[in-house]
Amino acid sequence: MSLSVGNLRPKTPNGIGPANHHFIYPQILQMSDTVFVAFASQKGGSGKSTLTALAASYLYYLDGVDVLVMDCDPRQHTQKDYRDNDKRVTKENPAINKTFTKFYTKFNKRPYKIIYSTPGAAVDDAEEYVRQNPEIKVVLFDITGTINDLEIVNLISSMHYLLVPISPDTGDLKSSLRFAVNVKERMIDSGDTSIKDMKLVWNRVPGRQKTKICELIDNYLSEFQLSSLKTVMTYATKYFKDGVIAGASPTIFRSTLLPPDRRLLKDSNLPELIKEIREVIKV
Numbered sequence: 347m348s349l350s351v352g353n354l355r356p357k358t359p360n361g362i363g364p365a366n367h368h369f370i371y372p373q374i375l376q377m378s379d380t381v382f383v384a385f386a387s388q389k390g391g392s393g394k395s396t397l398t399a400l401a402a403s404y405l406y407y408l409d410g411v412d413v414l415v416m417d418c419d420p421r422q423h424t425q426k427d428y429r430d431n432d433k434r435v436t437k438e439n440p441a442i443n444k445t446f447t448k449f450y451t452k453f454n455k456r457p458y459k460i461i462y463s464t465p466g467a468a469v470d471d472a473e474e475y476v477r478q479n480p481e482i483k484v485v486l487f488d489i490t491g492t493i494n495d496l497e498i499v500n501l502i503s504s505m506h507y508l509l510v511p512i513s514p515d516t517g518d519l520k521s522s523l524r525f526a527v528n529v530k531e532r533m534i535d536s537g538d539t540s541i542k543d544m545k546l547v548w549n550r551v552p553g554r555q556k557t558k559i560c561e562l563i564d565n566y567l568s569e570f571q572l573s574s575l576k577t578v579m580t581y582a583t584k585y586f587k588d589g590v591i592a593g594a595s596p597t598i599f600r601s602t603l604l605p606p607d608r609r610l611l612k613d614s615n616l617p618e619l620i621k622e623i624r625e626v627i628k629v
């Protein structure tokens with residue numbers, strides 16, 4: 347694929363368009379095939395930050411894909427909180443410390459980089475980092491906020507791929523659908539953005555398969571030429587246990603420093619999800 351970092355920025359009303367970037371970083375135009383990906387939706391609590399961290403860790407620690415994570419919410423740096431927490435847990439819990447040492451003895455790389463940024467600066471910050479570190483294949487942006495905020499609109503339209511978490515819970519459902527339809531009609535169909543594809547991702551599903559509601563909504567989505575991934579993420583307690591892990595043989599599911607524990611991966615659908623995402627983003 348010949349996507350260029352220099353082409354990421356949409357033609358925004360403020361006039362800063364791809365042309366400026368051609369001028370600034372011409373050498374990257376032919377070289378970089380880094381993809382910008384975001385789990386995005388208007389709805390807080392739909393799983394954007396969780397799925398961002400899970401995907402980043404799986405890709406980096408298990409699949410060996412170089413990733414960068416952009417933490418784009420200046421008010422609530424979730425990825426930074428995750429990392430701080432993961433460091434603390436690793437330090438305090440001898441069993442996790444042992445897992446950590448064992449893993450990094452073989453892994454030979456540092457933990458992936460998390461950059462703390464803002465919606466307005468995130469694309470530039472990411473481009474700058476990728477320019478210095480061209481091995482980065484995937485940049486995952488953790489975005490919050492609403493579609494009415496121009497900086498967030500610009501940021502979302504600068505992504506190559508959008509993954510919209512959606513859950514069968516009614517409040518989440520309506521708002522995620524509205525978000526996806528808005529992005530499709532106002533951004534993707536206008537053809538004036540970097541977005542190549544958008545998929546909805548069922549999260550917090552009671553079970554490992556799509557429920558009747560998921561199927562009904564999938565049918566509804568097809569009327570808007572939208573679709574969801576086949577894999578669903580089950581509602582499970584392992585999502586909120588990290589950080590309060592205690593005991594002699596704790597297991598970690600979502601960590602920014604370590605891959606998910608093999609025992610917890612079983613039945614999680616995460617390997618299937620990452621495989622499907624890699625097909626979508628072509629990495």
Ligand SMILES: Nc1ncnc2c1ncn2[C@@H]1O[C@H](COP(=O)(O)OP(=O)(O)O)[C@@H](O)[C@H]1O
Pocket residue numbers: 389390391392393394395396397549550551579580581582583585586
């Ligand atoms: N599949 C899931 N099962 C159970 N809890 C989940 C699941 N996905 C996310 N959560 C929990 O839901 C809460 C909100 O998730 P978060 O990723 O912070 O959402 P967002 O970033 O969209 O606001 C967190 O406490 C997270 O642990």
Ligand SMILES: [Mg+2]
Pocket residue numbers: 391394395396424489490
């Ligand atoms: Mg979040």
